[in-house]
Amino acid sequence: MTESGKPILYSYFRSSCSWRVRIALALKGIDYETVPINLIKDEGQQFSKDFQALNPMKQVPALKIDGITIHQSLAIIEYLEETRPTPRLLPQDPKKRASVRMISDLIAGGIQPLQNLSVLKQVEEKFQLTWAQNAIISGFNALEQILQSTAGTYCVGDEVTMADLCLVPQVANAERFKVDCTPYPTISSINKRLLVLEAFQVTHPCRQPDTPTELRA
């Protein structure tokens, strides 16, 4: 935390995992300071000694809060949910909570890790785009089918949940990697309904303290 007691979010404007946490903080009305970690500049600021001491995984996001540092976006969101329960990001019913966590884990464990920067760097350059697209398409094929039975207005029923915090940044990744989203009408329409909400707007990669001028909107 800062001297003023505010949590500190170590974030990169374009990181989909950081965006998940920014939405949670915004929805819960938690005031915080951003420390930008540029994943590309200086050969990657996440590899600096200072940042490695903070998160040995050398990844954003990390959140300093209540005297501890948490990394892994879903672990951060679950902690916020347990310590700042309003508004809730997990439904009350355990079966619906299971759906929310299943969708969140599918995206955070089954799609994003396979198309993130550190993995793509290990793939021959000419295959990188196809590699990322395959990971997203295979995940979205499953997700579209799952959402058809869980979704209401949003991913699970009619309340915004942790699953939605994972969905929107992942769809943005899909667009960046030029994945055709027309085969995914459920994903696309939920994404559209979420993107107009204030918490998703103010936390958007195009509106962060570290967003380069040419990408601002």
Place this chain on the structure above:
Amino acid sequence: MTESGKPILYSYFRSSCSWRVRIALALKGIDYETVPINLIKDEGQQFSKDFQALNPMKQVPALKIDGITIHQSLAIIEYLEETRPTPRLLPQDPKKRASVRMISDLIAGGIQPLQNLSVLKQVEEKFQLTWAQNAIISGFNALEQILQSTAGTYCVGDEVTMADLCLVPQVANAERFKVDCTPYPTISSINKRLLVLEAFQVTHPCRQPDTPTELRA
């Protein structure tokens, strides 16, 4: 569930994600039936129409319980924890819960997905072993450092938690991929202490209904 009301676990003896759930079921004393899904036989039984209807991600584990089907191992364990809280697999203190989830997500999202079968198949055969080893080594480097500040007897303090359910199967994967674990004394000693516990023994890949005879112990 079966007609007798028992939960059904769709599992593969060697799947580390299935093993996590088997340990949770054993610790909580939940009686269940196993339906083996052989990830290699018949060009992969997870690709069958019947199984895809059950889990569109075409992955094990999946658990039929209380009239629903849950996939994603951590979502399953969190559901079991909320509906069958004894013995608990998450500590009471939210900060310790955050540590448990952080370690679990690091393994389940940051290591395992990068070295699982479906990803390795996309890598040229001669690079597969190095690819898997790199994923494990990079994750273990971080994990070793994190455990030095969270561990007691086990990953977080002195109680067995969800983090331990992720650790043991991941160390088994490391051994399968011939990763030298001597640089990880904390990981190794926690793993050793856990492996002697009954719930880790009876759920071990060498003792499952679908373990091939030559691999049984």
